[in-house]
Amino acid sequence: MPRSRRDVVRSALPAAASERVDQAAAILRRRPKVDPAGWTTPELAAYLMAPKAGLVAPRRAGHEAVRLTNALDGTLPVEAVLLARTVADAAPPVGTEISSTLLQIVDRYLPDTLLAYRDSGSAAATVQGHRLIVEQLRLLHQVTADVLRAEAEHDDHGLVLQQAFLSEKFEKASNGLDLGAPSRVGIEPLGRVIPPTEPRGLASSSLTTHHRLDVVRRPTAVFSPDEASDGMLRGRLALPANLHVTLGAVYEKHTGAIGFATATSKRWQAKRRQRGFGASQLDVAIRLPLREIRRFVVHVSAKPTGRSCEIVLFLTEGATNTAELPTSLIRRPGATTTVIASGHDTSDGLFVRNESMVYGSLRAACTAFDYRRVTWLSDDTPAI
Numbered sequence: 001m002p003r004s005r006r007d008v009v010r011s012a013l014p015a016a017a018s019e020r021v022d023q024a025a026a027i028l029r030r031r032p033k034v035d036p037a038g039w040t041t042p043e044l045a046a047y048l049m050a051p052k053a054g055l056v057a058p059r060r061a062g063h064e065a066v067r068l069t070n071a072l073d074g075t076l077p078v079e080a081v082l083l084a085r086t087v088a089d090a091a092p093p094v095g096t097e098i099s100s101t102l103l104q105i106v107d108r109y110l111p112d113t114l115l116a117y118r119d120s121g122s123a124a125a126t127v128q129g130h131r132l133i134v135e136q137l138r139l140l141h142q143v144t145a146d147v148l149r150a151e152a153e154h155d156d157h158g159l160v161l162q163q164a165f166l167s168e169k170f171e172k173a174s175n176g177l178d179l180g181a182p183s184r185v186g187i188e189p190l191g192r193v194i195p196p197t198e199p200r201g202l203a204s205s206s207l208t209t210h211h212r213l214d215v216v217r218r219p220t221a222v223f224s225p226d227e228a229s230d231g232m233l234r235g236r237l238a239l240p241a242n243l244h245v246t247l248g249a250v251y252e253k254h255t256g257a258i259g260f261a262t263a264t265s266k267r268w269q270a271k272r273r274q275r276g277f278g279a280s281q282l283d284v285a286i287r288l289p290l291r292e293i294r295r296f297v298v299h300v301s302a303k304p305t306g307r308s309c310e311i312v313l314f315l316t317e318g319a320t321n322t323a324e325l326p327t328s329l330i331r332r333p334g335a336t337t338t339v340i341a342s343g344h345d346t347s348d349g350l351f352v353r354n355e356s357m358v359y360g361s362l363r364a365a366c367t368a369f370d371y372r373r374v375t376w377l378s379d380d381t382p383a384i
Contacts, residue, residue: 005167060092062110076133078346091103204219222224232287233291235315236285239281239284239312247298295343302330306342312324361380364384
């Protein structure tokens with residue numbers, strides 16, 4: 001049997017040199033480095049825990065649609081943003097089997113619809129453009145719900161019908177907006193009217209006034225309007241003591257202006273708590289003028305140390321609306337800023353989501369969520 005080139009090289013070298021060849025080969029087989037920008041903390045944690053010589057850990061299906069939705073957050077109608085993210089939420093957690101129909105929805109039809117909107121240029125910003133993208137996403141949301149229902153009921157015939165409908169509806173050329181070359185799917189009139197989706201109906205946690213929002217299984221909630229509210233949203237980050245972080249928020253007002261709020265875990269801005277347990281807790285707090293805000297993100301930044309820790313963001317509005325958003329602070333190069341939460345002003349109240357997405361800087365996070373009208377002094381310092 002002919003010997004491989006590697007075996008020939010090894011036989012011609014001393015044992016020590018041969019061992020070094022094996023070590024070099026193992027290094028070359030290691031997984032390539034990735035840019036974790038936009039990864040969720042569970043995805044990045046799974047990647048970091050995987051064997052160093054293993055493959056890149058898979059990401060959750062629909063992550064490209066999530067990236068596109070966030071990148072269009074400032075231009076899409078709010079209903080379109082909520083619908084697109086809700087459709088992407090239908091994807092199961094990483095490592096869980098997903099049907100071919102659902103995979104096509106979150107990895108093909110939804111991203112292509114968003115690309116069609118993005119690539120249509122100035123037409124997207126018109127009333128007609130907004131109407132068409134909302135109608136198409138309403139339809140996709142309805143079909144996704146029907147697919148999930150058919151899967152839960154093991155209705156194979158229903159799945160075949162939904163797949164046939166998707167192929168017919170979403171693989172036609174556009175007769176609506178000017179979509180440009182990259183898109184396969186057109187935004188077109190649907191021929192039937194789908195009623196507006198109430199934001200409360202899109203929230204995964206809606207039965208109580210206190211919500212615990214998990215980034216994978218129950219990420220969203222709606223804060224009902226509270227007559228007793230003073231119009232301020234209060235955020236409190238609970239973290240281990242002696243951890244140096246900056247908690248902040250970036251928000252867009254109804255006027256279009258971009259604003260910032262920040263606080264640090266330094267002694268004069270944070271509150272140390274001792275609740276009778278073994279470890280003491282540090283609280284960092286910010287306040288947002290909710291009545292002025294159209295949308296926002298809450299983020300936390302820390303210097304890279306190589307050690308992750310668990311933290312919790314508590315949001316409170318008025319006397320009844322509260323939410324806790326557990327997440328991880330990864331603290332690694334390329335992942336020093338975590339966007340913990342996002343919020344949108346809707347007709348039903350404040351729509352809150354646990355994002356738990358990592359970025360290399362505040363500037364990268366702002367760009368990813370379409371806060372672009374900002375002048376930067378450095379990657380983590382806006383001019384305000």
